[in-house]
Amino acid sequence: MIVRAEETNTMRALQGLRSGSASVRLRAALAVGTAADSRSVDTLIERCAVEPDFHVRDMLTWALTRHASSVTVPKLVDALGSESPQARSQALHTLSKVGDRRAWPAITRALLTDADDEVARSAWRAAVVLVPEDGRAGLAEVLATQLGRGVHETQRSLSRALVALGEAAVPVLRAAATDPAARVRRHAIATERLLRDPDAGFGFAVEEAKRIMVLGATAREE
Template identity: 75%
Template sequence: MPERDTGTMRVLWRLEDSNPSARLRAALAVGTAPDPRFVDKLVERCAIEPEFPVREMLTWALTRHPSSMTVPTLVDELRSERAQARSQALHTLSKIGDRQAWPAITRALLTDADDEVARSAWRAAVALVPEGDEPALAAVLATQLGRGERATRLSLSRALIALGEVVTPILRAATTDPDPRVRQHASATERLSRDPDAGFEFAVEEAKRIAALGTTGQEG
């Protein structure tokens, strides 16, 4: 076997090493010397890699390869039954930034039942949305207001804010939603868009206070 092929196989084996540090070094080596033969293995490993730093290095390694090689494989992963495969593929697509992947960011992904998949889809959508499609994307994202715990709600708020002025009327309408969680999340997102330094928790508490005043009719 030629020396180059032997080296390639050695790196591929290290991507499956039981030691996370060895897998991290292998992913770094792949990114440092990109090779089309690594792409499928990198994507495959992303779907099952348990360690966050290693997953980030795998994503970095994929960004070092031509998007013409990586994007089609990553788009195929979006149909995987494994939530981590979908989430990591979305994350990597957002880092690559090739808008040819935009049609694959479907409503089903943006509303995925798995919070990590949905959060990754929101970030990818904001990164890849073509000019003019922001209002339609904002309308879909707004259907997720009130969803999940703090991290999920903050991710959605950031995604909506990143879309700019197109979200203003959508958020304003959501502040009158029958669901109090939706109203509070929309109000907090509005506040955060006006004052990013206020912090999400402060914006949420302020939204609750305003909602309470609106209910009681009291001032102060």
């Protein structure tokens, strides 16, 4: 009887994930994660792909981390092939929270360079969590191809990922600091500045990079 009652509660919570109220969906995701019934994994992943509320999505991710990675990781990897950017992004975000390095081969160059900024940012975060030691230099090379991309928030996310790779990122950053595109050079210089001084904010590092570029241009003119 107790088992049946738990199953009923889980089913009720899963139904609550489809409520029109974000607060009801939030409580439902909490209940599903607390129960940690493996039969709810598919529904949780499906909801991640369509859930409009950030806080509910975060709770859905938490609920998925409550399950065995042997169950969740293969299904999350499958979601990386979805046509929906949100499905890809949330699957990547959840994989970064699960932290199971068996998912590393699924973090492809296509995801790291995805045209959707949110997907790409999620891929960068997941990659630096999952990458094995012998893959750090190769990952840095791929990430460096994205220097100068997007708005401030996207560039800051990329810088954080490169900084997380430590010394493996230094060669690609120094190479990018001589790129013909000023936007790429500025981002590379700012990222290396941040690598050397992690306490410096990204905005400060960008301003420093601008100053360095101006001084460099002046020196060449002289």
